[in-house]
Amino acid sequence: MPSLTYKGRTFTLQDQQSILEGLENQGEVIPNSCRSGLCQSCLMHAVSGTPTSISQQGLKETLISQNYFLACKCIPTEDLDVSLPSDSAVSIQTTVLGKELLAKDVLCLRLLPQETFSCNAGQYINVVKDDLIRSYSVANLPDADGYLELHIKRLPEGRMSNWLHDSIAIHDPVTIRGPAGNCFYNAIHDRNFPIVLAGTGTGLAPLEGIVTDALDKGHDGEITLIHGAMNKSGIYHEEKLIKMADFHHQFTYIQSLMESADPANSDLNAEVRSVLENLDLSRVKVYLCGSPALVNKLKTRVFLQGVPSYNIFSDPFITATTADWDVFPRNS
Amino acid sequence: MKTLFEKIGGSDAVNTAVEIFYRKMLTDERVNYFFDNTDMDKQIAKQKSFLTMVFGGPNNYTGKDMREGHKHLVARGLNDEHVDIVIEHLGGTLKELGVADDEINQVAELANSVRDDVLNR
Ligand SMILES: Cc1cc2nc3c(=O)[nH]c(=O)nc-3n(C[C@H](O)[C@H](O)[C@H](O)COP(=O)(O)OP(=O)(O)OC[C@H]3O[C@@H](n4cnc5c(N)ncnc54)[C@H](O)[C@@H]3O)c2cc1C
Numbered sequence: 001m002p003s004l005t006y007k008g009r010t011f012t013l014q015d016q017q018s019i020l021e022g023l024e025n026q027g028e029v030i031p032n033s034c035r036s037g038l039c040q041s042c043l044m045h046a047v048s049g050t051p052t053s054i055s056q057q058g059l060k061e062t063l064i065s066q067n068y069f070l071a072c073k074c075i076p077t078e079d080l081d082v083s084l085p086s087d088s089a090v091s092i093q094t095t096v097l098g099k100e101l102l103a104k105d106v107l108c109l110r111l112l113p114q115e116t117f118s119c120n121a122g123q124y125i126n127v128v129k130d131d132l133i134r135s136y137s138v139a140n141l142p143d144a145d146g147y148l149e150l151h152i153k154r155l156p157e158g159r160m161s162n163w164l165h166d167s168i169a170i171h172d173p174v175t176i177r178g179p180a181g182n183c184f185y186n187a188i189h190d191r192n193f194p195i196v197l198a199g200t201g202t203g204l205a206p207l208e209g210i211v212t213d214a215l216d217k218g219h220d221g222e223i224t225l226i227h228g229a230m231n232k233s234g235i236y237h238e239e240k241l242i243k244m245a246d247f248h249h250q251f252t253y254i255q256s257l258m259e260s261a262d263p264a265n266s267d268l269n270a271e272v273r274s275v276l277e278n279l280d281l282s283r284v285k286v287y288l289c290g291s292p293a294l295v296n297k298l299k300t301r302v303f304l305q306g307v308p309s310y311n312i313f314s315d316p317f318i319t320a321t322t323a324d325w326d327v328f329p330r331n332s
Numbered sequence: 333m334k335t336l337f338e339k340i341g342g343s344d345a346v347n348t349a350v351e352i353f354y355r356k357m358l359t360d361e362r363v364n365y366f367f368d369n370t371d372m373d374k375q376i377a378k379q380k381s382f383l384t385m386v387f388g389g390p391n392n393y394t395g396k397d398m399r400e401g402h403k404h405l406v407a408r409g410l411n412d413e414h415v416d417i418v419i420e421h422l423g424g425t426l427k428e429l430g431v432a433d434d435e436i437n438q439v440a441e442l443a444n445s446v447r448d449d450v451l452n453r
């Protein structure tokens with residue numbers, strides 16, 4: 001078994017054990033959230049030795065070339081000496097530019113980067129608060145606007161979300177990392193393919209960003225955005241999106257409310273299916289964000305309806321306790 | 333001699349084949365429950381390496397990975413019958429892509445050769 005060195009101490013990992021698990025077993029605190037390679041909060045640096053390529057999937061080129069890797073995905077094949085990244089190497093400072101409530105539990109947070117920071121609408125950044133690192137998607141066009149807009153849902157006892165909701169104030173410093181993720185508008189050959197976007201809750205953040213980006217770049221294929229929520233209280237930016245749809249003939253905005261009395265309007269899966277039925281399935285690009293269970297299910301359904309997997313983009317918002325979604329149910 | 337992987341058009345063809353193959357697996361009720369709660373992107377990546385291997389393309393297949401990767405499925409009842417279904421859909425996929433019968437048989441043979449690893453025997 002390969003050996004691992006951390007803070008000058010060397011130990012041996014167990015068979016098939018990730019570096020994250022190995023270090024936790026040694027009593028070390030390593031930031032993490034999704035534990036499945038999606039949120040990048042467990043970013044570490046190999047001071048010597050080469051991390052596995054699987055543990056570098058999704059990282060920026062500059063990070064890969066400097067031997068950064070994701071501890072939750074790294075089952076090393078050789079001896080490694082690892083450290084947590086220093087803030088100065090991978091993070092940047094921002095200050096809080098604005099804070100407002102969009103819905104009962106949804107905070108809109110605007111962050112002003114203190115240095116050049118480029119990012120696509122729909123990608124995500126990581127907010128760093130000591131050992132706590134959490135991902136939030138970018139809902140605006142940061143390169144044009146000069147700031148980042150995030151939509152943060154307050155989770156019961158959620159450590160980061162409650163801190164952002166309650167404790168930080170205008171002008172406070174906030175450390176971030178990133179960007180990462182490939183859920184963004186990407187038109188290589190033409191701008192007339194159809195786009196369907198569906199999400200629940202703050203899954204709207206990246207989707208709204210992608211729509212804004214596409215319209216800004218003159219996309220002229222049909223764009224349909226479906227925002228799902230339990231009931232009306234989970235809906236936000238309604239007025240803004242209705243206005244956008246009025247202004248841009250190619251853009252349609254639909255709400256899907258699970259508690260709606262109208263059955264035609266209460267099933268997000270059915271809504272997505274019926275929108276797709278009228279589109280060219282070989283060309284449509286589908287974006288799915290929000291609740292992991294829903295995103296996962298929709299992804300499979302959309303694929304089975306005939307959309308090629310390479311045209312389906314998704315960001316399941318995995319939280320620390322939904323991290324198990326990806327593991328096989330051991331006893332079902 | 334060219335491998336089937338080269339003949340059918342390399343990794344682009346594998347990408348097309350995976351799309352067809354995975355749809356067949358997901359709509360077949362004899363096997364699709366094994367895919368409940370799996371991440372589709374990860375599955376597709378895994379199946380690409382599997383198809384590349386059985387088409388004779390460049391791969392880093394190891395029996396150990398195959399064993400590790402299927403252990404939890406064997407625990408859930410994965411058996412010879414399911415492997416037969418995989419081979420059946422592999423054949424169906426290649427037929428759709430216009431591959432000749434004796435080449436399909438070669439692929440089936442290669443797929444068969446990893447049966448014991450998959451079933452952890
Ligand atoms: C790619 C990506 C993009 C994302 N984008 C967004 C976004 O745009 N907007 C957004 O709002 N979120 C987004 N998320 C989710 C976000 O990153 C956080 O996971 C979320 O805000 C919760 O963090 P937290 O620290 O507040 O909660 P945590 O403290 O991590 O807790 C998460 C939940 O688990 C419960 N919990 C925690 N520990 C335990 C325990 N030991 N036992 C039982 N329950 C427990 C908490 O009560 C809480 O409900 C995204 C996630 C990913 C992976």
Ligand code: FES
Pocket residue numbers: 031032033034035036037038039040041042043070071072073
């Ligand atoms: S990427 Fe490792 S914990 Fe999320």
